[in-house]
Amino acid sequence: MADLAFSLELSDDQKELQKWLHEFAAEVIRPAAHEWDEREETPWPIIQEAAKAGIYSLDFMASQWFDDSGLGMVIAQEELFWGDAGIGLAIMGTGLAAAAVSANGTNEQIGEFVPAMYGTPDDIKLGSFCSSEPDAGSDVGAMKTRAIWDEAAGEWVLNGTKTWATNGGIADWHVIVASVDPSLATRGQASFVVPPGTKGLSQGQKFKKHGIRASHTAEVVLDDVRLPGKYLLGGKEKLDDRLNRAREGLKTGRSQPSMATFERTRPTVGAQAVGIARAAYEVALEYAKQREQFGRPIIENQGIAFKLADMKTRIDASRLLVWRAAWMARQGKEFTAAEGSQCKLFAGETAVWVTEQAIQVLGGNGYTREYPVERMHRDAKIYTIFEGTSEIQRLVIARAISGTYIR
Numbered sequence: 001m002a003d004l005a006f007s008l009e010l011s012d013d014q015k016e017l018q019k020w021l022h023e024f025a026a027e028v029i030r031p032a033a034h035e036w037d038e039r040e041e042t043p044w045p046i047i048q049e050a051a052k053a054g055i056y057s058l059d060f061m062a063s064q065w066f067d068d069s070g071l072g073m074v075i076a077q078e079e080l081f082w083g084d085a086g087i088g089l090a091i092m093g094t095g096l097a098a099a100a101v102s103a104n105g106t107n108e109q110i111g112e113f114v115p116a117m118y119g120t121p122d123d124i125k126l127g128s129f130c131s132s133e134p135d136a137g138s139d140v141g142a143m144k145t146r147a148i149w150d151e152a153a154g155e156w157v158l159n160g161t162k163t164w165a166t167n168g169g170i171a172d173w174h175v176i177v178a179s180v181d182p183s184l185a186t187r188g189q190a191s192f193v194v195p196p197g198t199k200g201l202s203q204g205q206k207f208k209k210h211g212i213r214a215s216h217t218a219e220v221v222l223d224d225v226r227l228p229g230k231y232l233l234g235g236k237e238k239l240d241d242r243l244n245r246a247r248e249g250l251k252t253g254r255s256q257p258s259m260a261t262f263e264r265t266r267p268t269v270g271a272q273a274v275g276i277a278r279a280a281y282e283v284a285l286e287y288a289k290q291r292e293q294f295g296r297p298i299i300e301n302q303g304i305a306f307k308l309a310d311m312k313t314r315i316d317a318s319r320l321l322v323w324r325a326a327w328m329a330r331q332g333k334e335f336t337a338a339e340g341s342q343c344k345l346f347a348g349e350t351a352v353w354v355t356e357q358a359i360q361v362l363g364g365n366g367y368t369r370e371y372p373v374e375r376m377h378r379d380a381k382i383y384t385i386f387e388g389t390s391e392i393q394r395l396v397i398a399r400a401i402s403g404t405y406i407r
Helices: 012-039 044-053 058-065 072-083 085-092 094-104 107-118 182-188 236-247 257-290 302-330 339-367 373-384 390-402
Strands: 127-130 146-150 155-166 173-179 189-194 201-206 217-228
Touching: 012 044, 012 072, 012 085, 012 373, 044 085, 058 072, 058 094, 058 107, 072 085, 072 257, 072 302, 085 094, 085 257, 085 373, 094 107, 094 127, 094 173, 094 189, 094 257, 107 173, 127 155, 146 173, 155 173, 155 189, 173 217, 182 189, 182 236, 189 217, 257 302, 257 339, 257 373, 302 339, 339 373, 339 390
Parallel strands: 127 173
Antiparallel strands: 146 155, 155 217, 173 189, 201 217
């Protein structure tokens, strides 16, 4: 693929996309944000609206993923999460499962499973990506969920418990990362698609969370789940070849299944964090212009004005890191310095810091649920934890820049 000339100027189509999604976020998502945060339930009516508008659809997701500049999806994520992070995740959560299929599946599997994960505006479906376990979060090599090939039946048999799964248990389609050969740790793992109605898959505990409460998060329990061979992503022949090479100590030529998924999604997660931070900054800026103390707007005080200047600078720096990683990924550039991890790390920590500063600017009002910055602060914290903690991102970056296996 020929490199696309670098530019920070969005195309007319990208500007229209940005405007369209901003309007949807302002008119549909934001007015509903407080209600669904309080209810801690999946906002089905909002997902329905997104589907009718053409946002919750495979066509929309694919067109943004394959934007030649790489910026389509990150622009979309920032605008939707500017509206609200919990509802944004409810709309975008299926995308992680779709990304897992795209990263690990054959062309035939991608063509069959990904469209089915979205359904239609009149018959919405959900997808869920299930990797983490109670004892295997950052340490994916400790995964205990097993997948055993039953030769006689021609089926895979899955057993185990997944946790922290977005849409877990309520999704129609689940993508499960399981260990095929535990002796090989992460190199002995594979991904499987569990279709609707499969016996043995059930929802475990639903988590009551600090933030992103409109997004459903739960355990997924697998009890003798039987899957025909077609549901192994990539196929058995490629898996056997990869396992044999790993046993011989040779390079397998591909990432571990969970990492292959997260590598594709880190810039989009960074963009989500940018959206949250931007939303909180805008509330704080407007409040500082209107709020008067000692006879003048508080923005006229350096203590407030400098805080807002730092907030804006960190948000813009985060966006540039996100755009760089998204552009590099689309152009096929290698992340030699873990640029994907850089953008996720910096944007996630920026979202936490900016939302905290926004509360400080609003003072006592910022600490109440009457103003949205309190919710934004709760939502932001997860961005230093999920899809790789800040500590793991630093580990990935340090290994990349040093060439040393840092523990």
